[in-house]
Amino acid sequence: MLKLAVLISGGGSNLQALLEAAADPDYPAQIVCVGSDTDAPGLEHARAAGIPTFIVRPKDSENREEWGQLLATAIQEHGVGTGPEPGLVVSAGLMRILPAGFVREFSPNLINTHPALLPLFPGAHAVRDALAAGATETGVTVHVIDEGVDTGPVLRQARVEVLPEESEAELHERIKQLERPLLVRTVRDIALGTLNLP
Template identity: 35%
Template sequence: MGKTKRVVFLASGRGSNFSASIEFIRKKKLKLEPLALLTDNPEAKALTLAKKFGISTKVIPYSTYLSKLDYHRDLLHGVESYDPDLIVACGYMRILKPDFVARFRNKIINVHPSLLPAFPGLDSQKQALDYGVKVAGCTVHFVSEGVDTGPIILQKAIAIRPEWTEKELSLAILKEEHKILPLAIQLFCEDKLKIKERKVEILK
């Protein structure tokens, strides 16, 4: 196993995937140092969780920027200041700009509530129900310049029950996100992910 990995988290909301990841990291005693949580939302519940875990936070409030380019510049500089090995987007609701992705190529992972490439973008659970699919799920993938188009690391499928509402489907998927995102972080930490073109090989 290599050196201790330095990790920055990005979140915009409640932070349940952030919390699940930190708890997993500490339980497994991974060689991984959570450096900070960055958020675009000063009201994000993830900030309270980070404080509970004793993890540094940085708020870059998207709504206060007249120029969105300035926001993305400050986000890039903010993340660069930590010099991370890995960036974990867990419920971060902004699309990362191409210069950010290029700067941290193959070092950014994201969790998405669908079986990509199906239903990228927002409201994936509603898209799945409206389409009438019988199986939904979640995906952890490397972030590329497109929207939810990067190489897939892990996926988990669940059967949709006919009576489920969007909320019920979302909660069922979220439970699986809490499992596969921490596992993907562990695989990255242990240098077990190898990208070949757009495929990810998990090394033994």
């Protein structure tokens, strides 16, 4: 059983999808903790499911690297990132770039979802950037986090057509409809060993 630590900043829709998947006894991964950089509303999903939560606020640290060290320690206290079976850290809507020390500690067992077909449109405004570029299609990527910004190895992608006159919010919502099942399948395949981390 693959142990998961899930990191969020917002409402936790990807977290909720993973929680629903993990509630099935045949799903080969178990969420052991959920962490955030703020008092994210999505933490309530984890609490309702009886899963331990923690908050590590960057403002309580002297610098980003110290914040990353505290975040890593909080995850490792739940058995992820330690021992012969390191588990998997899933950035499921964490709206911060993880510090280099944190990435070195966990990568490649550290994955993220991104609302674009990487390497196209990296960064925080991927959906807006795709529309501004006149893209006719975009999508979602699940990738390994490395020390760059959305530059890690791509694990899985799903495509979505950009519709005429579509707003950023409308397109982003359609991407999220693909993002949740893609993340659930990717984590399952990593747990089963049918998808190998680089």
